[in-house]
Amino acid sequence: MTDQSAAEETGAGYTGLAERFPDAAFSQSYGQTVCRVPRDRLVEFATAAVAEGFSMFVDLCAVDYLHRDPRFEVVVNLASLDPPRRLRILVGVPGDDPTAPSITGVLPGANFYEREAFDLFGIEFSGHPDLTRILLPDDWVGHPLRKDAPVGSVPVQFKEANTAS
Amino acid sequence: MAKPSAPPNFLTALLDKAVNWARTRSMWPASFGLACCAIEMMATGAAHNDLARFGMEVFRASPRQADLMIVAGRVSQKMAPVLRQVYDQMAEPKWVISMGACASTGGMFNNYALVQGVDQVVPVDVYVPGCPPGPQSLMHGILTLQARITAGEYSSR
Amino acid sequence: MSNPPDIVTGEIEASGRDAQAKRPVSSGEPEAGRRRTTHDLWLSGTEAPVDTGRFTDEGSQEMLLVEDQAVLAEQMGTLVVDDYQALGAESSDETQIINMGPQHPATHGVLRLQIELDGETIRRVKPIIGYLHTGMEKTAETLTFMQGPTNVTRMDYLSPLHNELVFSMAVERLLGVEVPPRAQAIRVMMTELNRVASHLLWCATTGLDIGALSMMIYGWRERELVLAFFEKTTGLRMNHNYIRPGGVAADLPDGWEDDVAAIDDGVRAGLADYEALLLGNPIFLERTRGVGVLTAAECLAFGVTGPLLRASGIDYDVRKAFPYSGIEQYEFDVPTGQNGDVYDRFIIRFEEIRQSLRIVAQAARTMPRGDYRTDDRKVTPPPRARIDQSMEALIHHFKIFTEGFHVPAGEVYEAVESARGELGMYLVSSGGAKPWRLHVRGPSFANVQALPAMLTDSLIADTIATLASTDPVMGDVDR
Numbered sequence: 001m002t003d004q005s006a007a008e009e010t011g012a013g014y015t016g017l018a019e020r021f022p023d024a025a026f027s028q029s030y031g032q033t034v035c036r037v038p039r040d041r042l043v044e045f046a047t048a049a050v051a052e053g054f055s056m057f058v059d060l061c062a063v064d065y066l067h068r069d070p071r072f073e074v075v076v077n078l079a080s081l082d083p084p085r086r087l088r089i090l091v092g093v094p095g096d097d098p099t100a101p102s103i104t105g106v107l108p109g110a111n112f113y114e115r116e117a118f119d120l121f122g123i124e125f126s127g128h129p130d131l132t133r134i135l136l137p138d139d140w141v142g143h144p145l146r147k148d149a150p151v152g153s154v155p156v157q158f159k160e161a162n163t164a165s
Numbered sequence: 166m167a168k169p170s171a172p173p174n175f176l177t178a179l180l181d182k183a184v185n186w187a188r189t190r191s192m193w194p195a196s197f198g199l200a201c202c203a204i205e206m207m208a209t210g211a212a213h214n215d216l217a218r219f220g221m222e223v224f225r226a227s228p229r230q231a232d233l234m235i236v237a238g239r240v241s242q243k244m245a246p247v248l249r250q251v252y253d254q255m256a257e258p259k260w261v262i263s264m265g266a267c268a269s270t271g272g273m274f275n276n277y278a279l280v281q282g283v284d285q286v287v288p289v290d291v292y293v294p295g296c297p298p299g300p301q302s303l304m305h306g307i308l309t310l311q312a313r314i315t316a317g318e319y320s321s322r
Numbered sequence: 323m324s325n326p327p328d329i330v331t332g333e334i335e336a337s338g339r340d341a342q343a344k345r346p347v348s349s350g351e352p353e354a355g356r357r358r359t360t361h362d363l364w365l366s367g368t369e370a371p372v373d374t375g376r377f378t379d380e381g382s383q384e385m386l387l388v389e390d391q392a393v394l395a396e397q398m399g400t401l402v403v404d405d406y407q408a409l410g411a412e413s414s415d416e417t418q419i420i421n422m423g424p425q426h427p428a429t430h431g432v433l434r435l436q437i438e439l440d441g442e443t444i445r446r447v448k449p450i451i452g453y454l455h456t457g458m459e460k461t462a463e464t465l466t467f468m469q470g471p472t473n474v475t476r477m478d479y480l481s482p483l484h485n486e487l488v489f490s491m492a493v494e495r496l497l498g499v500e501v502p503p504r505a506q507a508i509r510v511m512m513t514e515l516n517r518v519a520s521h522l523l524w525c526a527t528t529g530l531d532i533g534a535l536s537m538m539i540y541g542w543r544e545r546e547l548v549l550a551f552f553e554k555t556t557g558l559r560m561n562h563n564y565i566r567p568g569g570v571a572a573d574l575p576d577g578w579e580d581d582v583a584a585i586d587d588g589v590r591a592g593l594a595d596y597e598a599l600l601l602g603n604p605i606f607l608e609r610t611r612g613v614g615v616l617t618a619a620e621c622l623a624f625g626v627t628g629p630l631l632r633a634s635g636i637d638y639d640v641r642k643a644f645p646y647s648g649i650e651q652y653e654f655d656v657p658t659g660q661n662g663d664v665y666d667r668f669i670i671r672f673e674e675i676r677q678s679l680r681i682v683a684q685a686a687r688t689m690p691r692g693d694y695r696t697d698d699r700k701v702t703p704p705p706r707a708r709i710d711q712s713m714e715a716l717i718h719h720f721k722i723f724t725e726g727f728h729v730p731a732g733e734v735y736e737a738v739e740s741a742r743g744e745l746g747m748y749l750v751s752s753g754g755a756k757p758w759r760l761h762v763r764g765p766s767f768a769n770v771q772a773l774p775a776m777l778t779d780s781l782i783a784d785t786i787a788t789l790a791s792t793d794p795v796m797g798d799v800d801r
Contacts, residue, residue, distance in 0.1 A: 030495050030734045056638070057625035057768075059735070061761040063750055075748060077735060077763070078675065084643035088735060112451075114770045120459075135452040135800055136278075137243045141446035144277050145460055152277025152457075160339075196427050200454055200797050201560055202480035204523070204552075208549075211526075211542030219524070224426040241800070243426065244432060244453040251425050273472065297560055301586030 054078035060113035066147040071095030102128040120145035187309040191220040197230030199238025202265035214300035240268035430797030462760035467724025478798040484740035486565035491569040492749040505569035505649040511685040514678040520741035528790040542791040544592040568702040569695025610664040614788030625768035628743025634662035640739035664791040724756035764798035
């Protein structure tokens with residue numbers, strides 16, 4: 001580890017990626033580095049990020065922004081240990097074609113996480129070795145964490161109260 | 166209600182009482198700890214609040230050797246068939262304590278993923294409220310069940 | 323028997339069970355060709371004769387034939403290619419697939435492992451989770467930010483204060499509120515005590531699993547000290563809902579310094595006992611040395627964090643790497659191991675208890691005076707006494723508890739070091755009073771994912787020790 005200043009080092013990893021991927025939009029969200037990457041370049045970007053030092057897989061999740069285009073967003077969270085810094089990759093996935101490339105080839109830790117996103121949101125990850133439901137029973141119909149899926153609550157009786165939903 | 170006048174009734178009643186007493190004094194729970202309530206169940210079995218004084222510290226792993234199932238924790242849709250299978254494997258007489266809010270009514274998670282109350286799946290004898298119920302609450306529930314058994318009341322199956 | 327009410331889904335759509343499974347049961351037989359599942363056992367009662375052989379059919383959860391898993395082998399490296407397989411022996415003849423869990427005394431919750439055994443050697447392991455899926459992330463979207471901690475605290479139920487802390491940190495970052503120093507110090511002290519309690523419980527249950535039954539009884543003894551303090555401060559022994567956005571819910575009670583000192587003494591004495599009980603015991607050493615090894619590269623690739631990662635030699639601790647809540651002002655070390663086996667994880671957790679006690683002592687000694695929560699009245703409710711005096715306070719109280727405070731739109735990821743690893747929270751707000759999306763990065767989810775890497779090629783008897791050393795909390799895994 002050379003003794004460059006932390007700020008320089010912090011910048012270096014990100015600028016390296018930004019140069020190689022001009023169509024990836026880097027921004028800051030409340031002090032955290034976020035990068036929007038097009039869907040078809042995700043695997044390439046992830047490989048490059050790992051090579052740049054973001055070798056620790058932290059998290060992968062999906063968000064349903066119902067009335068936005070693209071509807072879904074897959075969020076990949078990586079971290080580098082030395083120096084410690086984080087990178088968040090946002091990938092837009094359209095609602096009518098909810099597929100995304102799987103990064104399990106680069107980061108095997110994404111295995112369970114992609115299965116969870118498939119299970120709860122219905123986003124299919126192409127290239128995933130075993131894309132099956134993980135949290136819900138196998139014969140479950142639907143993807144409950146989508147915004148148009150109901151919570152599934154049962155009406156609760158409270159005496160002398162008007163509970164709306 | 167007929168008064169026990171003849172000696173045979175008197176003996177049977179005595180026998181019943183003795184059997185009930187024996188059942189309550191060594192009720193072995195099947196370990197069915199699911200979530201946070203399981204931690205409090207383990208705490209009840211530990212030294213500070215000692216379940217062993219009620220003869221119950223042996224949590225049997227095999228339901229075939231158990232007569233009490235303490236459903237401790239939230240029962241998800243995926244777990245419900247397992248719960249039923251474990252319950253079916255227990256031999257009569259068997260009792261169920263539903264421990265905690267999630268097991269009794271679904272608790273604070275009124276959503277798609279949980280069975281809203283374990284009594285949808287198995288018949289429950291005693292409900293212990295709390296989130297999680299402290300060891301004293303669970304013991305009160307267990308003692309309530311023991312009192313009911315000693316008094317000769319069983320839930321209808 | 324009439325159609326049982328569809329109370330499970332409640333709402334209109336059949337977004338729950340397979341529509342066919344909702345048929346009334348006494349009509350008995352499923353349609354020909356439809357795979358009968360264990361759910362049918364539940365719905366059907368026990369009257370009709372059932373073909374129990376079919377209930378072992380796992381469907382999509384079954385372990386795929388070895389040939390289909392070449393891709394998996396390349397990526398995860400969990401398949402063993404040796405003479406046994408090169409000889410072309412059919413795996414279904416020579417090996418047996420057994421099922422461990424979900425109801426099992428030693429799986430630390432409702433974890434299910436499908437293990438393919440060749441004699442006593444494990445060839446493949448497949449963890450199947452989801453038996454505790456509670457839909458907490460969906461429930462979080464229906465609760466205000468003030469109610470949020472009650473929900474997230476039940477995810478990793480062994481370190482509930484960490485869950486609350488990370489939720490509060492995420493909300494505070496979006497809100498842009500400053501937490502006063504006393505609140506930060508209280509948060510650090512409480513979460514470190516929670517780490518102590520969690521590790522003590524882990525020692526107890528792992529000792530029980532490995533065979534030191536007395537550990538189970540002794541381990542809870544010191545944990546009760548910590549829980550009694552929690553009950554005094556927060557009102558509950560577990561699942562406290564104490565750390566809320568803006569600070570903490572209540573100030574520390576009178577006499578807390580004595581309680582904390584008593585905890586310190588009690589736990590240190592207990593630790594000395596446990597180490598004497600376990601670490602010199604030759605049987606214990608045999609069962610834990612070299613067992614369940616996970617290399618550093620595997621850890622990073624799988625996203626394993628916490629004592630497992632540190633046992634493999636990488637000293638990544640979120641408290642040091644991305645400090646939070648003023649923890650950088652306290653001196654503490656991060657124990658790291660070398661071999662990545664179960665023994666190292668034991669040593670690390672024992673040492674972490676000591677380091678946490680060190681932090682607690684420093685926090686107790688240097689506890690700043692001041693507010694225990696931010697005085698931004700839009701975020702934290704006013705003191706109860708003020709409500710009688712001020713109309714504004716009344717309105718704020720009302721708005722906070724009914725509608726909830728609005729959090730600016732944005733997305734943020736916060737992480738803390740919980741007892742099991744990096745506990746993260748990804749929070750997306752749409753500007754409303756409830757989160758748009760709340761995703762919790764549970765450390766045990768990634769740790770359980772690494773189980774095949776740890777267990778392949780080991781003996782079945784080592785499964786228990788390895789699994790216990792992973793310290794999975796299924797509430798974290800399944801949420």
